[in-house]
Amino acid sequence: MAANSGLPFSRPPTPKMPPSQVGFIGLGNIGYLMALNLANCGPIHIKDFLPLLVWNRTACKAGKLVNDVGVNKARIAKKPEDIMQECDIIIINLSNDDVVRCMYQRLIATLKNSPPIQDEILVETSTIYPSLAAELDLMVSSLPNSHLVTCPVLGTPIIADKLQLLLVMSGNYRARREIAYLLVLAAGRKVVDLGEDLEKAPIFKLMANSMILGNLEILAEAFTFTEKSGIGAQNVRDLLSNYFPAPTFVSYPILACADKMLHEQFDGEKGFSIDGGIKDALHIRRLTAKHNYPMPAIDVAHQHLLTTRAIHTRHKSEDKATFDVLDWSSIIAGTRAAAGLDGLDGRKVSELLSESLEHNL
Incomplete structure (x- = not known):
């Protein structure tokens, strides 16, 4: 050594x-x-x-x-x-x-x-x-x-x-x-x-990215859950700091991506692009199929990334897109859409939830 x-x-x-x-x-x-x-x-x-x-x-x-x-x-x-x-x-x-x-x-x-x-x-x-x-x-x-x-x-x-x-x-x-x-x-x-x-290093990198992407999916689901239930997304962010304090695990990518999801800072020019995330998800799924090892979290994450990209593509065609390229933390738009919420506009999410609460009352 x-x-x-x-x-x-x-x-x-x-x-x-x-x-x-x-x-x-x-x-x-x-x-x-x-x-x-x-x-x-x-x-x-x-x-x-x-x-x-x-x-x-x-x-x-x-x-x-x-x-x-x-x-x-x-x-x-x-x-x-x-x-x-x-x-x-x-x-x-x-x-x-x-x-x-x-x-x-x-x-x-x-x-x-x-x-x-x-x-x-x-x-x-x-x-x-x-x-x-x-x-x-x-x-x-x-x-x-x-x-x-x-x-x-x-x-x-x-x-x-x-x-x-x-x-x-x-x-x-x-x-x-x-x-x-x-x-x-x-x-x-x-x-x-x-x-x-030479194939070992690329396999290792995809394995590491599968862990990151799986965590992003769980994080996006948690944020959407709290948004839909009225608990508030900020409480997810606080939970990460208070209950999952391991520095390496939290700092990359959990807290950084949590902040992006919380504040909708989805600028792919400053992070990892959604196209890169979809490409990696496809590679991971191809590898798991080759080795007969299912990774359902990655399958779902891939679906939500595609949904997010579809929403963004429509926004661009309507000249409504906030960012030219999305960061992969925008995966939350896919989980929001699956829950019947607006994907990339938190203000509309809040409005929908407020209307729903008033209706229930």
């Missing part, structure tokens, strides 16, 4: 460290903060760390990152292929499986035209279905000196901002070791090492 408790590996041999260049593709909510921290902290923890090379489909995000850290710590690539040609380590963080697959096809085509002379490591940090990891490995391993590490991360944007992400890692041993020493302290706090099988 290394001196740093977050690292399950001995330090890599010094000739390979530091890498000549690190690149980052995909600056979403988590990816942006990972890249920001890596650009800022890389020079502190790794000798002669070069400015991070970044690319994002929306160029303004890459420009914002460079403005945030300074031109001496990051620079912008014109296209992903430039990152593949210039970098020894490429970290990829994208939204879904199709986008990930397309990106790798572009990157591998670049390497086929100019095969790497020294080791090249691609680090897949997106949440993907496990079989896609095997597919990507076939692409990467077809080239000399090229390795893939699957490294999905666990944590909210707040946790990412504090460099406290949990790094779940599988793949080639030496490559895992290199990436662990690059990312721990510069982007995350600890590595969960799952060995050589």
Whole structure:
């Protein structure tokens, strides 16, 4: 065990460290903060760390990152292929499986035209279905000196901002070791090492997300129950603080999502999008079907996420949507709709309940 408790590996041999260049593709909510921290902290923890090379489909995000850290710590690539040609380590963080697959096809085509002379490591940090990891490995391993590490991360944007992400890692041993020493302290706090099988890390990430999504479903049902019964949603929030005080369990995601549900702060640009939640739910259900293991809570959560997205789509078509992208905590709209309440407008929920109370009296 290394001196740093977050690292399950001995330090890599010094000739390979530091890498000549690190690149980052995909600056979403988590990816942006990972890249920001890596650009800022890389020079502190790794000798002669070069400015991070970044690319994002929306160029303004890459420009914002460079403005945030300074031109001496990051620079912008014109296209992903430039990152593949210039970098020894490429970290990829994208939204879904199709986008990930397309990106790798572009990157591998670049390497086929100019095969790497020294080791090249691609680090897949997106949440993907496990079989896609095997597919990507076939692409990467077809080239000399090229390795893939699957490294999905666990944590909210707040946790990412504090460099406290949990790094779940599988793949080639030496490559895992290199990436662990690059990312721990510069982007995350600890590595969960799952060995050589590249599919293990994506499976672990989906398992973790199933726990989070299941808790979101229970939380949404509890809020809706108190709204419908007239107890008041604030009492659910207070119950969480007073009766379930375990810091890790409560802070992520329970209290944070409880606050979003209570105040209808469903801005997906600041959290985890509902599309990402639906994608993960589909992956989880596919895995449970493969292993003959039912997870009814996820089935119900998936239905409520779809209902919420349908409501939001209608609101957008009517130009009534408060947010362009919904956070997955908006799952409560699905439980409200199932209870005959307005999904995304708490004021209407209160009005309906008041009318119902007056009628009963």
